[in-house]
Amino acid sequence: MQSSGKSQTDTNSTTHEHVACPACGLLCDDLTVSRNAGGILEVTPNTCARSVQFFQRPPTDTSPRIAGKPATLDTAIARTVEILRQANQPLISGLGTEVQGMRAVMSLADKSCASIDHMNSNAFMRNIQVVQNSGWMTTTLTEVRNRVDLLVVVGTDIVSHFPRFFERNIWNRESMFGQETSMREVVYLGGRDIDTSAGVAPDGRKPDVLPCDLERLPEVAAALRALANGKKLQVTEVAGIAAAELEKLAERLKAAKYSVIAWATTTLDFPHAELAIQNISELVKDLNQTTRSSGLPLGGNEGEMNANQVSAWISGYPIRTSFGKGYPEYDPLQLSADKLLGSGEADALLWISSFNPERTPPQTSIPTVVFGHAAMKFDREPEVFIPVGTPGIDHNGVSFRSDNVVSLPLSQLRQSTLPSLSAVLTAIEQAL
Amino acid sequence: MLIKLTGGTVYDPAHGIDGKVMDIYIRDGRIVDRPRDGERIDQDHNLAGKVVMAGAIDMHTHIGGGKVNIARTLLPEDHRADPVMHTEHCRAGCGHVAPSTLTTGYRYAEMGYTAGFEPAVLPINARQAHLEMGDTPIIDKGGYAMLGSDDLLLRMMAANKDQNAINDYVAWTLHASQAIGIKVVNAGGINAFKFNQRMLDLDEKNAYYQVTPRDVLQRLSRAVHELGIPHPLHVHGNNLGVPGNVETTLNTIAGVDGYPLHLTHIQFHSYGTEGDRKFSSAAARIAEAINKNKHISADVGQILFGQTVTASGDNMAQFRNHAAGSPNKWVCMDIECDAGCGVVPFKYKDQNFVNALQWAIGLEIFLLVDDPWRIFLTTDHPNGAPFTSYPHLIRLLTDKTFRNDMLSSISPDAQKLSTLASIDREYSLYEIAIMTRAGAAKLVGLHDRGHLGVGAAADITVYSDHADREKMFSKPDYVFKDGELVVRNGSVVKVTWGTTHVVRPEFDRSIEKEIAKYFETYHTVNMEHVKVTDQQIADDGRGHVQVHECKGRREKTA
Numbered sequence: 003m004q005s006s007g008k009s010q011t012d013t014n015s016t017t018h019e020h021v022a023c024p025a026c027g028l029l030c031d032d033l034t035v036s037r038n039a040g041g042i043l044e045v046t047p048n049t050c051a052r053s054v055q056f057f058q059r060p061p062t063d064t065s066p067r068i069a070g071k072p073a074t075l076d077t078a079i080a081r082t083v084e085i086l087r088q089a090n091q092p093l094i095s096g097l098g099t100e101v102q103g104m105r106a107v108m109s110l111a112d113k114s115c116a117s118i119d120h121m122n123s124n125a126f127m128r129n130i131q132v133v134q135n136s137g138w139m140t141t142t143l144t145e146v147r148n149r150v151d152l153l154v155v156v157g158t159d160i161v162s163h164f165p166r167f168f169e170r171n172i173w174n175r176e177s178m179f180g181q182e183t184s185m186r187e188v189v190y191l192g193g194r195d196i197d198t199s200a201g202v203a204p205d206g207r208k209p210d211v212l213p214c215d216l217e218r219l220p221e222v223a224a225a226l227r228a229l230a231n232g233k234k235l236q237v238t239e240v241a242g243i244a245a246a247e248l249e250k251l252a253e254r255l256k257a258a259k260y261s262v263i264a265w266a267t268t269t270l271d272f273p274h275a276e277l278a279i280q281n282i283s284e285l286v287k288d289l290n291q292t293t294r295s296s297g298l299p300l301g302g303n304e305g306e307m308n309a310n311q312v313s314a315w316i317s318g319y320p321i322r323t324s325f326g327k328g329y330p331e332y333d334p335l336q337l338s339a340d341k342l343l344g345s346g347e348a349d350a351l352l353w354i355s356s357f358n359p360e361r362t363p364p365q366t367s368i369p370t371v372v373f374g375h376a377a378m379k380f381d382r383e384p385e386v387f388i389p390v391g392t393p394g395i396d397h398n399g400v401s402f403r404s405d406n407v408v409s410l411p412l413s414q415l416r417q418s419t420l421p422s423l424s425a426v427l428t429a430i431e432q433a434l
Numbered sequence: 435m436l437i438k439l440t441g442g443t444v445y446d447p448a449h450g451i452d453g454k455v456m457d458i459y460i461r462d463g464r465i466v467d468r469p470r471d472g473e474r475i476d477q478d479h480n481l482a483g484k485v486v487m488a489g490a491i492d493m494h495t496h497i498g499g500g501k502v503n504i505a506r507t508l509l510p511e512d513h514r515a516d517p518v519m520h521t522e523h524c525r526a527g528c529g530h531v532a533p534s535t536l537t538t539g540y541r542y543a544e545m546g547y548t549a550g551f552e553p554a555v556l557p558i559n560a561r562q563a564h565l566e567m568g569d570t571p572i573i574d575k576g577g578y579a580m581l582g583s584d585d586l587l588l589r590m591m592a593a594n595k596d597q598n599a600i601n602d603y604v605a606w607t608l609h610a611s612q613a614i615g616i617k618v619v620n621a622g623g624i625n626a627f628k629f630n631q632r633m634l635d636l637d638e639k640n641a642y643y644q645v646t647p648r649d650v651l652q653r654l655s656r657a658v659h660e661l662g663i664p665h666p667l668h669v670h671g672n673n674l675g676v677p678g679n680v681e682t683t684l685n686t687i688a689g690v691d692g693y694p695l696h697l698t699h700i701q702f703h704s705y706g707t708e709g710d711r712k713f714s715s716a717a718a719r720i721a722e723a724i725n726k727n728k729h730i731s732a733d734v735g736q737i738l739f740g741q742t743v744t745a746s747g748d749n750m751a752q753f754r755n756h757a758a759g760s761p762n763k764w765v766c767m768d769i770e771c772d773a774g775c776g777v778v779p780f781k782y783k784d785q786n787f788v789n790a791l792q793w794a795i796g797l798e799i800f801l802l803v804d805d806p807w808r809i810f811l812t813t814d815h816p817n818g819a820p821f822t823s824y825p826h827l828i829r830l831l832t833d834k835t836f837r838n839d840m841l842s843s844i845s846p847d848a849q850k851l852s853t854l855a856s857i858d859r860e861y862s863l864y865e866i867a868i869m870t871r872a873g874a875a876k877l878v879g880l881h882d883r884g885h886l887g888v889g890a891a892a893d894i895t896v897y898s899d900h901a902d903r904e905k906m907f908s909k910p911d912y913v914f915k916d917g918e919l920v921v922r923n924g925s926v927v928k929v930t931w932g933t934t935h936v937v938r939p940e941f942d943r944s945i946e947k948e949i950a951k952y953f954e955t956y957h958t959v960n961m962e963h964v965k966v967t968d969q970q971i972a973d974d975g976r977g978h979v980q981v982h983e984c985k986g987r988r989e990k991t992a
Contacts, residue, residue: 020960020962020963022963028958030958031959031960031963032960101565102973105569109525112520112525112526130507133504133507133508133763133765134507134508134509134510134763135763136762136763137508137763137764137765137777138765139753139765139766139767140765140766140767140768141767141768141769142767142768142769142770143770143958144770144771144772144956144957144958144959145628145768145769145770145771147956147957147958148585148771148956149628149768170958171958176955176956177956178585178589178771178956179642259630260628290753293630294627294628294629294630296767296768310507311503311562314503314506314507315498315502315503315506315534315535315565315566315569316525316527316534316535316536316569317526317527317528317534318506318510318513318527318528318532318533318534318537319506319507319510319513319528320507325520325526328519328520328526329517329518329519329520329526329527329528330513330517330526330527330528330534331514331517332510332513332514400561400565400970402562406500407500407556407558407559407562407767407769407770408558408559408770408958408959409559409561409562409565410959410963411561411963411967411970
């Protein structure tokens with residue numbers, strides 16, 4: 003079986019330039035990756051902890067397994083087909099893949115009347131809820147890089163999840179409109195003990211920090227929005243932040259020419275966190291009555307945007323969509339993987355994680371097939387394990403960036419015997 | 435495989451054929467001459483009494499790219515009302531205002547359409563647009579690449595670069611985006627919005643670049659002309675939806691050096707300020723200007739009543755108009771120093787004065803423009819209405835009694851301000867075939883589509899001749915795509931994958947040095963990664979690219 007994409011690069015060469023890195027949603031594409039004779043990849047320059055971990059994992063030549071015993075790909079596929087045939091309500095989850103893989107997921111889900119969900123969706127769906135309830139105004143990374151004058155970071159340090167965010171988009175030396183980037187202002191709003199060092203300007207100027215418990219961000223954002231709209235607060239503090247400090251921040255937002263309010267999808271993951279996102283989004287809309295301001299939801303790790311984009315164009319809905327009735331039905335609450343597994347409604351699990359070996363499937367007693375990174379290790383061996391190639395290392399692909407607009411080609415960097423996810427899923431679908 | 439279509443009544447305006455009973459032969463996907471006597475006919479369809487036209491072409495329809503996917507995401511409640519089951523031939527999806535890609539392809543084909551062109555491909559988002567169109571079955575597709583608010587063009591203009599450099603950048607963009615034309619949206623306005631400007635009239639300067647929309651239109655229309663791109667510059671005007679914008683539109687027609695322009699969804703740009711409510715129809719003035727200026731063409735962007743969603747690159751206008759939207763949820767984005775987008779759901783109501791007058795203005799323009807080769811049938815899907823309402827629109831144009839019945843049911847105040855009741859014109863089938871086939875193919879630059887001459891691709895639609903044209907155009911008897919029978923009695927019977935049409939004008943490749951440096955200095959992606967490859971379009975072995983001829987530089991710039 004061949005991977006579906008042909009190599010765009012010469013896989014015999016040992017050095018690839020301008021490599022896009024799918025280890026986080028920023029998809030930085032200024033990396034150089036060299037390969038030694040043993041197939042080990044090395045990243046230089048412009049590295050970060052995530053890209054090093056992603057590219058420099060030693061290649062693992064794993065064969066498929068059925069019930070822990072080595073099997074051929076064909077028998078592993080045949081066993082998967084059997085599991086799907088016996089299932090009434092299969093769940094395809096994880097969805098850590100690129101666009102071609104996700105297209106194959108959608109086709110198989112339709113054919114097998116499955117539900118789909120993504121491994122990061124408990125947090126990610128909060129953004130979707132806000133879009134579907136009231137909408138938002140957002141911007142993209144190149145706009146931030148050239149225009150931001152005030153960055154408000156909500157509830158996160160950003161760099162734990164997106165290591166090069168400040169380097170590439172805030173403290174970049176040159177910007178297009180004559181702005182002195184080192185004068186950019188950074189405010190951290192919410193969270194406790196956040197490492198704010200990345201927000202320190204090149205000249206040593208420190209960012210402003212307004213800490214509070216994450217769970218109280220909805221009310222803090224609401225208060226900030228009220229203040230920006232000229233309303234007065236009847237309290238002197240909100241969640242431990244002095245009302246005067248919030249008022250100052252509201253004034254700065256109103257005075258800024260292009261403020262950006264950023265949050266990381268993964269950190270705003272507590273009950274009703276969507277209310278924080280919604281208040282931020284409505285604040286941004288209000289600010290745009292007189293000046294420019296944008297939200298910047300940061301996400302896109304583990305192919306989260308790929309899953310959602312492809313699902314939206316093929317089914318009409320985001321993830322958490324089921325083909326159980328022969329047409330897509332979307333239910334962001336009832337069709338979460340946790341719920342379907344917890345209630346026992348799902349009776350087979352297909353788990354996909356091709357970028358990251360550490361994202362193993364949830365514990366479940368139903369028959370489980372894992373399409374995983376070859377280095378994946380299990381506490382509990384799934385019924386079927388089919389190692390698949392890593393997009394952007396073992397085969398080509400396309401991946402969407404955090405901002406949901408830019409997609410980048412991922413290139414094959416070494417010869418690999420591992421099949422692509424799309425090739426495996428297509429074979430399964432044909433056999434069904 | 436030789437197919438014969440016997441004795442249908444053929445409307446083929448590209449060859450002046452107006453309702454002639456003829457036989458048509460198809461071999462290997464192409465229309466061929468009458469075969470030799472005795473040659474075996476593999477399939478013979480008796481089309482006596484049926485109407486035969488080339489497959490229809492939608493020259494402006496938002497079917498792929500980021501903003502369409504935002505529109506899909508925004509409106510699950512709309513999709514829920516129109517679920518689409520998977521069938522023997524088709525995969526599942528959903529329909530109505532922003533259908534899933536698969537359903538889009540099936541439904542276009544089921545209406546007799548065999549091609550659709552996405553008019554707002556942001557170069558930085560072109561790969562997504564092609565991915566979505568790649569998952570749109572049966573129909574051919576293509577896109578117009580958006581320029582005019584991108585910082586690189588405005589920088590070049592502010593630096594007073596010569597026209598050859600602009601031409602090279604425009605050509606590079608067409609190659610990179612795999613597009614067949616160039617679109618400009620609110621020329622310079624999307625960019626100006628990023629500098630907090632809220633309106634930008636034709637001669638108003640961008641606060642940063644000191645460049646005007648007129649400058650942008652002149653530079654781009656000249657580039658398109660000099661590069662020999664068949665499709666004229668596709669213009670979404672400044673001041674969309676603003677009462678009184680007729681002056682801007684007339685200025686645009688008069689003031690861009692005489693290079694060909696296509697003014698898109700012109701209905702949204704044909705508003706006066708007369709009457710108590712300071713909102714009136716300027717359709718007559720617009721139609722008169724189109725009639726007089728032979729270098730101008732337009733599509734209407736008709737609105738039809740009901741729920742829809744507007745998806746546009748023009749975030750300046752979308753932000754301005756969001757309060758009129760329904761339901762009240764909307765998305766605006768600034769995008770990559772390249773462009774922007776705005777997605778606002780709208781519910782057009784027949785008793786709402788403004789909406790009702792918009793409806794009448796669109797129809798007035800259709801009926802007052804004399805030359806059907808220069809006016810095109812669109813709803814600016816989904817902005818005026820979803821494309822599935824085309825058969826209804828055709829009936830409004832071809833049936834005066836029906837039209838006047840509808841007119842008498844809308845807002846009385848709007849009726850009073852419209853001349854529609856006094857217009858007797860009814861479009862003929864021949865004229866419908868011009869607007870939706872021959873004219874559209876010529877406008878886009880598709881030499882082998884939109885007609886039924888020997889050598890044309892066998893994209894053919896066969897209808898029953900109902901007096902009720904809505905019924906007739908809703909459900910063709912047969913649709914052939916590249917010679918394959920894909921629709922029978924209005925239902926898909928075979929799924930094929932169409933062609934992506936592009937142009938690739940010659941240009942001086944040294945422009946890439948400048949573009950690469952710009953990306954390297956200011957952007958977050960490498961220039962090489964902006965380019966959409968043939969292989970990315972052809973992945974899965976479904977799509978392929980067809981390159982159309984450009985006649986080359988029509989004049990050299992000194």
